[in-house]
Amino acid sequence: MASKRLGKQTIKLAVPPSIISAYTIVGPKEGEGPLAEYFDSILKDDYFGEDSWEKAESKMLREAVKNAIKLSGKNDSDIDYLLAGDLLNQIISSSFAARELQIPFLGLYGACSTMAESLSVGSMLIDGGYADTIVCVTSSHFSSAERQYRFPLEQGVQRPPYAQWTVTGSGASVLSAAGKGPYITYITTGKVIDFGIKDGNNMGAAMAPAAADTISAHLKETGRSPGYYDLIVTGDLATVGREITIDLLKKEGYYIEPVYNDCGIMIFDGKKQDTHSGGSGCGCSASVLNGYLYKEMQKGNLNKILFIATGALLSPISAWQGESIPSIAHAIAIERTIQGVS
Amino acid sequence: MASKRLGKQTIKLAVPPSIISAYTIVGPKEGEGPLAEYFDSILKDDYFGEDSWEKAESKMLREAVKNAIKLSGKNDSDIDYLLAGDLLNQIISSSFAARELQIPFLGLYGACSTMAESLSVGSMLIDGGYADTIVCVTSSHFSSAERQYRFPLEQGVQRPPYAQWTVTGSGASVLSAAGKGPYITYITTGKVIDFGIKDGNNMGAAMAPAAADTISAHLKETGRSPGYYDLIVTGDLATVGREITIDLLKKEGYYIEPVYNDCGIMIFDGKKQDTHSGGSGCGCSASVLNGYLYKEMQKGNLNKILFIATGALLSPISAWQGESIPSIAHAIAIERTIQGVS
Numbered sequence: 001m002a003s004k005r006l007g008k009q010t011i012k013l014a015v016p017p018s019i020i021s022a023y024t025i026v027g028p029k030e031g032e033g034p035l036a037e038y039f040d041s042i043l044k045d046d047y048f049g050e051d052s053w054e055k056a057e058s059k060m061l062r063e064a065v066k067n068a069i070k071l072s073g074k075n076d077s078d079i080d081y082l083l084a085g086d087l088l089n090q091i092i093s094s095s096f097a098a099r100e101l102q103i104p105f106l107g108l109y110g111a112c113s114t115m116a117e118s119l120s121v122g123s124m125l126i127d128g129g130y131a132d133t134i135v136c137v138t139s140s141h142f143s144s145a146e147r148q149y150r151f152p153l154e155q156g157v158q159r160p161p162y163a164q165w166t167v168t169g170s171g172a173s174v175l176s177a178a179g180k181g182p183y184i185t186y187i188t189t190g191k192v193i194d195f196g197i198k199d200g201n202n203m204g205a206a207m208a209p210a211a212a213d214t215i216s217a218h219l220k221e222t223g224r225s226p227g228y229y230d231l232i233v234t235g236d237l238a239t240v241g242r243e244i245t246i247d248l249l250k251k252e253g254y255y256i257e258p259v260y261n262d263c264g265i266m267i268f269d270g271k272k273q274d275t276h277s278g279g280s281g282c283g284c285s286a287s288v289l290n291g292y293l294y295k296e297m298q299k300g301n302l303n304k305i306l307f308i309a310t311g312a313l314l315s316p317i318s319a320w321q322g323e324s325i326p327s328i329a330h331a332i333a334i335e336r337t338i339q340g341v342s
Numbered sequence: 343m344a345s346k347r348l349g350k351q352t353i354k355l356a357v358p359p360s361i362i363s364a365y366t367i368v369g370p371k372e373g374e375g376p377l378a379e380y381f382d383s384i385l386k387d388d389y390f391g392e393d394s395w396e397k398a399e400s401k402m403l404r405e406a407v408k409n410a411i412k413l414s415g416k417n418d419s420d421i422d423y424l425l426a427g428d429l430l431n432q433i434i435s436s437s438f439a440a441r442e443l444q445i446p447f448l449g450l451y452g453a454c455s456t457m458a459e460s461l462s463v464g465s466m467l468i469d470g471g472y473a474d475t476i477v478c479v480t481s482s483h484f485s486s487a488e489r490q491y492r493f494p495l496e497q498g499v500q501r502p503p504y505a506q507w508t509v510t511g512s513g514a515s516v517l518s519a520a521g522k523g524p525y526i527t528y529i530t531t532g533k534v535i536d537f538g539i540k541d542g543n544n545m546g547a548a549m550a551p552a553a554a555d556t557i558s559a560h561l562k563e564t565g566r567s568p569g570y571y572d573l574i575v576t577g578d579l580a581t582v583g584r585e586i587t588i589d590l591l592k593k594e595g596y597y598i599e600p601v602y603n604d605c606g607i608m609i610f611d612g613k614k615q616d617t618h619s620g621g622s623g624c625g626c627s628a629s630v631l632n633g634y635l636y637k638e639m640q641k642g643n644l645n646k647i648l649f650i651a652t653g654a655l656l657s658p659i660s661a662w663q664g665e666s667i668p669s670i671a672h673a674i675a676i677e678r679t680i681q682g683v684s
Contacts, residue, residue, distance in 0.1 A: 004471050005422070009446050011472050052663050080347070081531065088657065089431040091451045095534060095655035099668040104351050104531040106459060107655070107670075109433050109451040117448060121463060128470025129346050130353050148659075189423065189446040192437060313437035313449070315430065317490075321394050326441040328449075 007221035009214070010188045016338055017126040018179025021072035022290035025060050027142065027168025030279075030287065033268045038291035039169075040067065046143060046168050054088060055096075057141035060170040060283075061086065062097035065137050068172035068290075072133075079103045079174075080131035083122050085114040086139045087166075087282055088148060093139050103135070111311030112207075112236050113190065114138040115171065115286040116330035119307075120187040122175045123332075132177050139170035140281030149200070149316060162240045163201040164264060164280035165273075171286030173294075182297045186333040188218040192313065194326040200319050204241025204264070204277055207310040210327035211237060212248035214308055218331045219254055226256040230302045233293065234329070235285030235309035236264035238278025263288035285309040293334075303336045349563035351556070352530045358680055359468040360521025363414035364632035367402050369484065369510025372621075372629065375610045380633035381511075382409065388485060388510050396430060397438075399483035402512040402625075403428065404439035407479050410514035410632075414475075421445045421516075422473035425464050427456040428481045429508075429624055430490060435481050445477070453653030454549075454578050455532065456480040457513065457628040458672035461649075462529040464517045465674075474519050481512035482623030491542070491658060504582045505543040506606060506622035507615075513628030515636075524639045528675040530560040534655065536668040542656065546583025546606070546619055548667035549652040553579060554590035556650055556671040561596055564675075568598040572644045575635065576671070577627030577651035578606035580620025605630035627651040635676075645678045 004011055024039045031042030041063070048056040061084065069076055082101060084094035085108035098105040110117040118136035125131045143153060145166040151157045175184070193213050197206040211234050219226065226232060237245055242262045249256050263285045264278035289307055296302045310329040319325075346353055366381045373384030383405070390398040403426065411418055424443060426436035427450035440447040452459040460478035467473045485495060487508040493499045517526070535555050539548040553576050561568065568574060579587055584604045591598050605627045606620035631649055638644045652671040661667075 005473070008419075008422075054659055054663065077350075080350075085451065089659065090453065090655060090657035092655070092657045092660045095668050095670075096660070096665070098534040098670075099536050102533050105534055105670060106463065106531065107451040109427065109449040111432065121448065124470060124472050125466055128466060128472065130466050130470070131347070189448065191444050192440040192447055194441050313432060313434070315432035315434045317396055317431065318434045318438070321396065323438070326437050328437075328440075328447060 009217045010186055010221035012186055013123055013127045013184060015127050016183035016185045017123050017175045017177060018181050018183055019173045020176040020179040021068050021174045022294040023064050023068035023071055024171045024287040024291040025064050026287050030167055030169055030267060035267055035292045038295050053141050053144040057139050057144050058093040058096040061093045061137055061139040062100055064170040064172040065101060065135050068135060068174050072174040074133055076101060079133050079135050081106060081134045083108060083118040083134060084137045085109050087145055110328060111313050112280060112282050113309045113311030113328050113330050114282045115289060116307060116309035116332050119184060119332050120189060120330050123184045123187055126175055126177050134175045135172055136175060137172035138282040138286045140166050140283035142166045142168045145281060159276060160201050161276055163276050164203055164238045164278055165275035166281035167267060167279045167284035169283035169287035171290030173290055182334050182336050183338050184332055185335050185338060186222055188214055188331040190214040190328040190330045192326045192328050194324050196324045198324045203280055203312045204237045205244055206312050206325035207327040208237055208241040208244035209248060210329040211245045211308055211310045214329040214331050215249060216252045226254055226259055229259055229304045229306045231305045232256050232260045233305060233307055234262045236280040237262045237310055238264035240277045297336050305334050307332045307334060351559045352528055352563035354528055355465055355469045355526060357469050358525035358527045359465050359517045359519060360523050360525055361515045362518040362521040363410050363516045364636040365406050365410035365413055366513045366629040366633040367406050368629050372509055372511055372609060375615060377609055377634045380637050395483050395486040399481050399486050400435040400438040403435045403479055403481040404442055406512040406514040407443060407477050410477060410516050414516040416475055418443060421475050421477050423448055423476045425450060425460040425476060426479045427451050429487055452670060453655050454622060454624050455651045455653030455670050455672050456624045457631060458649060458651035458674050461526060461674050462531060462672050465526045465529055468517055468519050476517045477514055478517060479514035480624040480628045482508050482625035484508045484510045487623060501618060502543050503618050505618045506545055506580045506620055507617035508623035509609060509621045509626035511625035511629035513632030515632055524676050524678050525680050526674055527677050527680060528564055530556055530673040532556040532670040532672045534668045534670050536666050538666045540666045542661050545622055545654045546579045547586055548654050549669040550579055550583040550586035551590060552669035552671040553587045553650055553652045556673050557591060558594045560673045568596055568601055571601055571646045571648045573647045574598050574602045575647060575649055576604045578622040579604045579652060580606035582619045639678050647676050649674045649676060
């Protein structure tokens with residue numbers, strides 16, 4: 001092997017797979033945010049016709065997959081693997097959606113890093129010749145996440161100013177061996193990093209060191225400078241985590257600020273929408289990637305992006321037992337054109 | 343691609359990776375069972391020196407990984423990916439172990455199918471040239487699983503006769519591109535199957551249709567007959583699920599009974615150990631595979647096995663909301679020698 005691997009964490013894909021279609025579905029609040037026009041479907045209420053938030057979340061994920069497949073011009077039976085994960089215990093949004101879809105299924109868990117994890121594994125499986133077409137998907141839901149991770153919504157707990165708001169949304173990408181881009185050219189797989197943050201409301205600060213570690217590994221191992229990319233975009237560090245990431249990378253000699261943004265900052269208008277530090281949840285980076293970023297790449301407004309989804313790998317049990325928050329970040333380089341391919 | 347893929351679910355590995363080492367660590371009860379001599383380490387108490395069962399489980403997983411790497415003659419820094427998952431919410435056993443190990447980490451969730459899922463993904467990543475060496479690992483812990491999925495142990499709830507006993511154990515395999523076997527030759531990835539079972543104690547019945555579906559797909563797509571294998575071994579269907587699997591496959595024209603067993607039946611003496619239908623949990627198939635099966639293959643007592651780990655993809659929330667139990671099974675063909683390789 002070896003030739004595909006650059007350093008310890010990065011893979012250069014020999015035959016970069018294309019993202020041939022993408023679909024997003026988001027909740028009402030996300031539909032009032034600055035990226036509204038980029039989402040394919042906006043729910044009127046976050047029950048989505050179901051009798052629980054968990055069932056609504058699973059339905060969002062399933063609909064995102066079905067519609068992404070439809071947009072790709074393929075049939076469900078053309079899909080070789082479904083790579084999916086979400087925030088709910090035992091990733092039930094994904095598993096119950098997979099039950100309806102009847103596609104060979106590999107369940108993933110990377111918390112909010114899952115969109116990048118699914119694209120990483122999916123890209124290797126296509127590039128390696130194990131699949132022609134793969135769907136990568138993830139979801140989150142504000143209400144199902146709040147009651148699982150924090151408090152019953154009815155309790156009306158006050159949130160600290162650095163807290164984030166879990167995005168209600170799902171985004172799905174169809175990857176194909178044959179396509180005209182945008183191409184996934186490099187993947188950088190993260191290690192688990194933990195700087196000792198214990199405050200479950202302060203996810204951005206907990207995840208920032210993992211983001212910085214993966215971005216730094218990516219830049220070192222590819223030999224690229226931050227300016228190679230039109231946009232370096234993290235998953236859901238929001239305003240607090242963004243600042244820390246910029247600072248940590250400055251210490252490594254990388255000045256990313258001019259090209260850097262975060263999906264958690266982009267998806268909400270923090271002041272008008274009372275979302276404090278910004279958005280979070282698997283659905284945050286999934287809907288911004290498959291909505292805004294994908295469409296802007298198709299239009300040619302973005303040509304080269306580095307997408308880094310970030311996950312906080314805690315559970316309520318680990319927090320109650322006094323543990324800090326281990327975090328991870330996986331990076332995906334997406335480019336509209338590649339050398340020798342137009 | 344195409345040449346590596348047989349039918350819809352099966353991959354033939356072009357350069358089959360070897361399992362170059364394996365390590366198991368189990369709890370006291372498993373250490374009193376019929377496979378005791380095959381486990382590398384047996385705990386004296388299931389806290390393993392920690393102050394919670396969850397921390398003990400994570401430590402088991404971490405120790406299994408460290409010792410498997412040691413046995414392989416490699417260093418932690420030689421490992422390209424850690425592929426891990428477990429039953430705890432947000433797979434904290436895996437994530438917290440990954441924090442200590444500092445190996446690029448891909449978290450998986452397939453409930454008790456995770457050992458086969460990790461070996462499937464790991465085999466493709468090695469065969470595809472993305473890695474030289476990968477550790478695949480999973481764990482479960484009776485006490486952490488009972489309180490998460492069922493009732494506080496202190497409550498002393500009576501278990502129905504068809505209930506299974508979650509295995510306290512972890513098993514890790516080191517996969518390598520260079521090795522002398524046993525080789526992973528084929529993988530068959532499962533679809534999510536749900537026959538409508540809603541009783542969370544009756545996991546064997548819930549998972550059996552998924553096992554039968556995957557075994558049937560594997561045999562059809564490879565053109566092999568059940569008798570090709572010395573042993574077809576499911577993960578944790580136990581006695582109830584085993585019977586159903588045999589019956590379902592009989593209807594498909596496959597008579598597997600003479601070569602068929604189940605890790606959940608093998609790991610405990612159901613009558614003496616009061617485990618009812620048999621063992622379950624990610625750690626069940628992981629410890630039987632990496633303990634008994636691996637060692638018997640090394641001795642030459644088993645040459646060709648089909649290992650099918652089975653997962654019930656429910657959560658307590660999905661059960662409380664009246665959902666049935668979606669299940670999945672992934673199959674791995676492991677062979678001591680391969681054509682052209684001794």
